[in-house]
Amino acid sequence: MAEERELILKLGQKITDRIGVKVTTKDPEYWGLAGVITDEMAEVALSMKVRAPATAPQIAKKCGKSLERTEELLQEMSVIGLIEYNWENKDHVKQYILPMFVPGCAEFMMMNEKQVEEHPELADFFENMSRLPLEKITPMVPLGGAGIGMHVIPVEQAIPATQQSVSVEHISYWLKKYENKYAVGACSCRRQQRVRGEGTGEIEGELCIGVGDMADYLVETGKGRYIDLNEVLEILQRAEDNGFVHQITNIDGEDKIFAICNCAPGVCNALRTSQLFNTPNLSRSAYRASVESDKCVACGRCVEFCPTGAAKLGQKLCTKDGQVKYPQAELPDAVKWSKEKWDPDYRDNAKINCYDTGTAPCKTACPAHLPVQGYIKMASQGRYMDALKLIKNENPFPAVCGAICNRRCEDACTRGTIDEPIAIDEIKKFIAAKEINEKDRYIPKTVNHEGKQFEEKIAIVGAGPAGMSAAYYLRCKGYPVTVFEREDKAGGMLLNGIPSFRLEKDVIAAEIEVLKTMGVEFRFGIDVGSDVTIQQLRDEGYKAFYIAIGARGGRMAGVPGEDAKGVMSGIEFLNKVNKDEEHMKLSGKTVVIGGGNVAMDVARTALRAGSDDVSMYCLESRDEMPAAKDEIEEALEENISINNGWGPKEIITENGRVKAVVLKKCTSVFNAEKRFAPVYDENDTITIECDNVLLSIGQQIIWGNLLAGTKVELNKNGTAKADPVTYQTAEPDIFVGGDVYTGPRFAIDAIAAGKEGCVSIHRFVHKGHSLTLARDLRHFIELDKNNLDIEEYDNAKRQRPGRKSGDAASTYRDLREIFTEEQLKTEASRCLGCGATVVDPNKCIGCGLCTTKCEFDAIHLSRDLPDASRMTKSEDKLKKILPYMIKREIKIKFNKDKK
Template sequence: MLKVQFNSMRYELHFEHLTLKGKYPRYGKKQMVGGFMAKKTLTEANWKIGDPMINENDFWQDPNYKAEDPEKEMLVLELAKLITDRYVKKLTNKINNRDPEYWMLDHILNKEQVKFLLNFKKTRVPYSIEELAQMNNMPVDKTQEMVDRLKWIGIIEQNRAKTADKHRQYELPIFVPGSAEFMMMQDKLTDEFPELATFFNLMTQLPLAGITQMVPPGGAGVGMHVIPVEKAISLENQSVPVEHLSRWIDMYDKYGISECSCRKQQAMRGEGSGEIRGDYCIGMGDMAEYMDDRGIGHYITKEEVYEILERAERHGYVHQITNIDGEGKIVAICNCAPGVCNALRTSQLFNTPNMSASAYRAHVEKDKCVACGKCVEVCPVGAAKLGQKLCKKDGSEVTYPKTELPDKKKWGPEKWNYNYRDDAKINCYKTGTAPCKTACPVHLSVQGYIKMAAEGRYEDALKLIKQDNPFPYICGAVCNRRCEDACTRGTIDQPLAIDEIKKFIASLELKQDKRYVPLCEKHDGGMWSDEYKVAIIGGGPAGLSAAYYLRLNGYPVTVFEKEKRPGGMLMNGIPSYRLEKNIIDAEIDVIRQMGVEFKCGVEVGKDTTIQELRKEGYKAFFIAIGMQGGRMAGIPGETAEGVQTGVDFLRTINQDHSVRLKGATVVVGGGNVAIDVARTAVRAGSSKVTMLCLESPEEMPAAKDEVAEAKEEGIEVLNGWGPREVVTEAGHVKAVIFKKCVSVFDDQHRFNPQFDEGDTIEVPCENLLLSIGQSVQWGKLLEGTKVELNRNGTAIANSLTRQTAEPDIFVGGDVFTGAKFAIDAIAGGREGYVSINRFVHEGNRLDLARDRREFIELDKDDISVETFDNAKRQIPGKKAGVAQETFEDLRLTLTEEQVKTEAARCLGCGATTVDENRCIGCGLCTTKCEFDAIHLTRDVPAASTMVRAEDKLKKVGPYAAKRAGRIVINKILGDK
């Protein structure tokens, strides 16, 4: 059965999006779907997502197709029946020329090759060259030529006999695991027959559709078998040798490495989900020789094997071994990307995770768990999700659903999970998790680094923070602290001083000669070549974050910044008394040490163009130039001398603290930037600073603590006034007339200020600084591109992927969202990296299986907090000095003692919960946990029994019978 979905660009054939191939070999120009032709054309098709299943025979090659050679057709049908693992086809003899087994063999093999292969009689029975020569009545040399060609294709497998001479022998494998992936590994073959990618995909799913529910735990030799991260079970006294990677590595004396056929297949089909093609599959023993002989891999050492495995664990790849040869032999160790691995995808699609799971399941010790979420991010199947640790108001614990398993249920297409890849990226249960993590735009592991700070693990805390935020001190100084606004502790007394703890942790690194520089590498080792160069245009927080994550994953990155030094609005917009410039330089220097190249004083659109950069080899662009321009009010007299935008004023002062203001200053605006402008005007020598805004005190967008600090510095704040006219004298501003604002928003809370034109005031001044909004200064940057703009001047882009109408141009930060905070820009930079990583590698979709980092806040009205540390919120001290007289930041960090006192106030709201029914026991979660809170236990020992493929019915049959009995009992008992 094949599920078909349709939209304007793609069919979905057998649960996967497949790109239309256009011209198809042999049958001319047809509307093809991977090798099948739909009965309906694109214009006639009206299938929609969610439509019921349709029969696979609704697809065929060509309704008028007649074999050019009827004899070959019959031979190919016989060979297809021999090799296929679809028992329905074997037993009923219903295989036909519409089946993928037929059309793939028909394409790649000639008649003589088919006849030769039919003489194998059975699959997986080895023969020597001499035996094959005799069976085919051919000379040995001609037999060797035939075998070498078929081996190159991948339709036959080579290994060594167990006899003393260890001669080479050859066997006919099934398609999966077997010849389908062997063929996928041969680049010249897939170039000639790209439909092999669809064939491989179908052969991993069609044989298992409708029978996976009858497979006992562990897969009974179905194909691939998860084997845990070794250190996750090293202390498990119940473990057995076959569950340890080292046991298999020590068994063999030869090792090879080759490209992952699943990654390649998905990329060819346009279904890659960010797991980039490369060498990940380790061939063991005879397979290493086979790979080398075929030219699809090369030998590696045992030390390199361990390096590859460790790197795979760092990047979240699942170790799997073949499970078809019984206890004593494996073919390979695979490091599988969950979004593309056929074995993992198939078991998740049919909602039967036991089919490939190891003997282990993960369990969380909630008392130790701090909801950092790193186990959740790495879980390949979505078994780990964030929930809450706190009890409900009635004292009960929140319960979480378990995935339904087929051991006692009827199991058909209605039980399958068609959205398995996106479901695996859901981070949080609907009942919610820690509010601090939820509210933070980058979803920092707040509980995690606070716990580490309480334990004095400051370097570990910094590393944990930098997984999600490359600029911890910067954000500690200027963040608007949404995490604190949401903090559950705030419902008791005062929220935790989260930002101050982060600032303290980051401050320790700044005092060190050597700073933490994270490991940078692409997922299969080394660095990407210049073929994958990425240009970041704009050196502010969004651009720098994108550069950080791209370089972290091995990309050559260049940041183009028009100013003399990078930092964007961090450097040129935020006053030094809030964020000292040496701090910005220090955190940017880490990115420079990672290997990111900076080209400052270069304005793209003026000094160079995007088109010229493309010629230089840049494959993608992330534009994050910020909103560097201010906005005028559009009132009479605003062109007078002494009037400027607040943004321009801040840039001037930040670049030269010697610039002075004389006389009184009026600042128009009510946001945080306006506060910065007013407080900077005080430090620039203004005799009096008055700040006027449309909003009431309750409506002001500026942070309340910043408004309070402004007033402490002598700034007068007048609410409910909007500028009407600038009064001038001799071409210079003399005063500003304001009119009363009676309302700022309409009934739908849209910005729509209303004024009482008869109620006015006149405020005298020598300087007028307008801080009523910001604008993007595009210049000629977008000339020659298809990038479109909104009415407010921001770029139009996909809300998830940040891709513009120009496919290789992505945007982030204020040019996409409008004026926001540094932490929002950092989040946008990370999303830019995710998209660019996929975009520069052909065959990857930008949206599929993407971690959308969506979190839900727990219900703070339905919690019970029985005990807590009753210490008061800790307040950082201040340096000696008068704020109005210095641009130095006079705020101190918390002391170490204060940090530990403050950290003890955390209520520990969140925790990870593992759905054991969904867990596959890979152990990756344990590699990411820094709190010893998640462990594997050997819950399903039978899953470690390895069964020869030929014997799997001996296991499936009895289990299927028992299962059928349980289903009958459940029905009698009324369990649906």
């Protein structure tokens, strides 16, 4: 055990602002200093008064050291971060200050990167000193913070011009006050969390701006660099774009600040007071946000960026009991406050998206949780490009999904309880088609919060919807991304597994072209595992892998005769047709086994490939069939017969070729637990003569040698084992998504998985970041459609798109038209506008970020709490706290007596 150092104990006791604490060697005030401060430095510091400026000669006289030695020590202590300095005196002489721990030396020490790497305990030291002094005092702090810490300052454009404001509430005021005296350095809080292993994906970067003499201090001690006003404004804008909260220091009164911070929710020690302690008075601005429900379309952008979880999605429609009443967080103004009132899971709870009573069913039901109400409203206003951008926040392939989505949003649509659901997919298809036909297409920005590219190379294996979605969002974050694809084109099953009459190849190509323009690199004709291994790619510098090769293999039935000529899996058949429509032909009679969407595609393609007659046989009853209703209807319109309740027993062959298929009666498909467990009557059979049998009874993943040499484990069905939230496998740098994790699903499921893969990989490649902490789990709840009071609505009928001329059964072209503009507006008017954001005023800190994300002018700040703009010197904090504390105690007693 190290020997107790008396001078360090005294120094820790001197600086701490924990009330009534006798510092020991077990306290952070001691061990936070002991590793970096020498006893000689402690002697100098102990000769100084806390927050009282003194020149080097004055300090030398008090500590009894020579001026030369004192200046050497003061310089070393400044670099370490124990002290700061300025020239704020009439003679402009350099003077040194021994600050408090926070704001002060604990965070200055964190700014010295090399020092922190050598002494990681400084991260725990900073975390403790930003939390422990506040645990007892925070509930007693009045609006304005009483000169204790940091103060939220709103996004300037969010401050209403119609309301009176004071100068200190404007960033521009402070920038003008410290004109031409700015420096930028890394964020202490982000670094602290990264070193502690509790990073939340917010990379420390250069985000904290020192002003005035603090700028000189940062540069001269190696903690920052000078910047001009233009770069300051760029940093502030990037901060707002990324959802970071502007805060200014609030310990020097109304005439002085020394920093403007751009704070990350869930990371910032100052914002923690509003969340962990549930005591927003310490840091909130004078403003609070509120929503104009009539304008709100529940797109969720404000919710996504709200730093405290004050904004959540709720419903706009009235229930049978009237308007929904939403809960508000309890405040300590008139209530005894203790740990039971804290929220230890505040980082995760701030990411809860909606109230328990639910929100719009369309957003809830969509696997990617698209802002359906939002893009419908924009489309109705003719804002097509804005609508597209809104969609692409969640789905980079709206044209693809407009053609093939299984429309779970429409199945859930509230309008369907009145007449018919909104034609959501047709509206999306119209928006996407508008953009595809534009000369200048929407290309997202590809930079991160630092305004430059990340260096970590990411490899995507598989150019299907999951892989390309991950590539898109990783590229948006500024990563160098390479997609490896064994085929000679991108698209995966979109290209090779879906016939052109449902999804034209030029539609796929157009949306993939956006990725190429963004800078995503595609390397075709490379089979990872055979042509190059995962380890070889690691050796080339790739830091993480997202494997999304899809389920490209078709399953066979395992019945006699299925190896005969003329028998093929449906997936193989579709692949061949998609690669060569002109020459892949069938003749005679074709039997398709299966009842899902793929089977429908196979049957309809077989007709176009030349079959004289196509019939389908599946286990399920018509009501149980997994195929979409519209696909069943289209197959029937093309005279494809659908026969329910039959499964394959044997394929009869002649001279090695299929002659007929024997089918047996299926008496039940699912067991009592609703699991697939078909039961047959082996004696009840039929024999169907045919020339071709196409088996569309499932898909399988063909791994090849891809996973050789890795620790990735597989399930019995061939899917990869991975964490259900992060998609990380047993090999830490390998993530999976899409069909290789879930088994065969729909494109929109894969797209949603790709975005989540991006979130995980971003956190993984930066050491010290948790894959789950403060992660948005994208959990939405559907409102109760059976408890709505809907009296007024547009009574227009659901619109149907037209069809191009031609015989559908004889062409591979997609004959479906898109809506006309008139149809689009008519259909958009049918939307009931179910959802809306609701803001809890007790959790809102008035940062204004929500207003910058709203595209509908539906959320605004109002200056409800003018007292919150008071700025106080730290030395005067008790003058502010004591009167408020007395008033609060009276309120508490009154409430107790009342009860």
